[in-house]
Amino acid sequence: MYEFRPFLVTRCEYKSYAKATSIGRGINYIPKPRSGHRVVANETDLFSFGGYNPNIENKLLPELLKFNFLTQKWSIVFSSKSSNMPQESVSNALTLKDNCLVLYGGTGFPFGEKRSNETYLMWPYEQLRAIEHLVTQGNKPEQLYGQSILIRGYYLYVLGGTSGHEFTCDIHRLNLNTRTWESLYVSNENIRDNDPKGRYRHEIAQDDEYIYIFGGGTQDTSFDMEVIPAYNFLKNEFVFIPTNADPSFGYPEARRFHSCVQQGGEVIIAGGSKAVGIYFDDIWKFNLRTRQWKLLQTKLPYVLFFHDAAAVGNGLMYIFGGVTTRNGDLVRTNDLHKIWVQIPKLSEICWEALTFYDPTIANRSKKALLEIGVPRTFAERATHGRNTGAD
Template sequence: MTNTTNASPPSPYVFKPFRYEEIKPNRKSRVPYPRSGHRIGADSANFYSFGGYNPLIGSDEAISDEIWVQSYPLFQELWRFNFARKEWTRYSNSHTLPLELASNALVLHKNVLMVYGGTGSPFGFRCSNQLFVCRVNDSEGLMDEVHTTGQLPLPAYGQALIYHNDYLYTIGGTTGVQYTCDIHRLNLKTLVWESVYICRGIGEYEPTGRYRHEVGFDKRNIYVLGGGTALLAFDFSTIPVFNLEKQIWYPQKSIRDTRYGVPQPRRCHGAVQITTEFGNQVFIAGGHDGENVFDDLWRLDLQTFQWTYFDKCRLPFPIYFHAAAASPEGRLYIFGGICSSNDNDVRRSNCMYSTWLCIPKLSEICWEAVLHYSPHIVKCRSEDLINIGLPRHFVQRLGNNNPPIKREQ
């Protein structure tokens, strides 16, 4: 039968683990300005981008956006990117967001986005030790400040954050002058802070203070990965580990990749953790050491402490101060950051890149193929898609039944 349409058939769908692909928003989607110092969290359907910084956007661009003018050079905004629709939407909650919008710590637990700490501009002049939360499935996503008591950490930025058993643990950070690797935790039921471990140089294995590090976690131990100060970047040969039960630090030797060794020292990198049939795995991407900027991807197995380097999975350009998150199914998303090219041109990005970090369930691969061959289904009514046999939990990822998010003008 002759094809009478002008549309060319799509290229064959190919599942490509450990191969970055650029995700381009649909043409009707408004796109966030390029930025660095922001954070993202991901669920199965979306990732959510909070804050960010860009001093290099011209006034002609900025003046068209009143919110941007008011918070310049920071972004007082929260965005949602839907994977299936490839669509950005900005929440109308800017007036409820904190003023500290760079190098915050962020955790997404179920549908609650928790943002802690961070700095305003100029960096270090204004820092935070406050927690803000919002429900990302609410129509406006209003962000509320959580009023806490107890032994609050110092206001700082560049911390790491972990959620575990109704506690938030914050690790390290800087005031702009002082760097720590102190650990505090907030009881989310009582809203009381307590000090878990304060580094005073007494413990034999206390790590050096740092910021813009990342962490791994196996429900017993916190693994501190890289980070640094204004002058230093820390390595990955020996990993500082904090045991929650014994409340002690100890060093953990890592095992080199047989060909490429261990990642070079770095800070301002991205890291995500996924759980597979082989256990907990942490992936780090990009970052810099003060001189070199990286485009690489590494995996650390938290059972064997073996490093693996993926030589065929490289970002299209070196990048740092970007944001990274992984979906529960094991797909990595990287958004924004400061990138450098071969001609030493340094600029901020609003590009998105993604790759699978594991072999997911066959149903996930099938869902990707459905969206590849039938992208028009994002416009269909949810009940119609369910009636033709598409699983409800996949249809819900389209967001067709979500309350509309009011767009800021």
């Protein structure tokens, strides 16, 4: 029996296609365990780029995968052999704009020896399926990895990162129309008191005024989130914003290698690591308006770091891969979990219930769904970008 279960982490069960002929096209694919990958999502699919696994021959996973929420099936969108596939496929930065993935930076293996300051556009759906390497000009950022990015208007903002030895909190932005870089802010904590420490594997969120920086660290330091560094778009300066503790549980511990998603005015942080041997399974919410922290009374199924998470936009968060512990050893996982971190519209709950009771909806045409009374929004969602496998 279907039951709506908000604020509870559940594991997604992977399914496969019945036709064996599909396997060669990358449809019946179960992803390898990985860490250091990046994920984004829309209402129909989760996309995962890259990753690292020390137990495979090349250790790196330069590929773009897609998990369809309705069919519960994985497919390979772009493989390591796809044209323009970047080989720096660990600790990249990834975001989604409409149906285009924007990928920036990253490192190969050994970490830090080969780094990137290149930007790629990935078009994952059949009509435009391609990887485009952007040729840019202007004041490009250094070749780093572990940066964070976001899109605001027609600008791509890049913040922080590391060479493997040096850490920065500099900000650059790329005009996606003219494809021109500019340096917005060179951070120097030795000169200005309000400049945050250089870092990598931090996470960011935004509102109309600020870019907020959550955690991150260096090789041997993790940063706390009691006072959050924030970059002011309008004044081109950093400030430190005090936050309000959870009345019962205080603040999140300092961490790096965590995940972070933004659902409207709320930020959700999960897992991460403070130092070697100190790993987290907690989930926190932060309200950008009230600056209030809240510890959710649910946890990840195990400690997890170097994973990633994506917000769908309707209140769902998906968490994929990462490093956990098993019998005292560090191991990588290929598990995908989901959690309702906000109460959605009633129509979303009804849609989840309908697909639970009638899994054949995944195979019906848009016309057939409309004829049985499925609202157009959900009929279009069900038939958008159905899995076709890698070329």
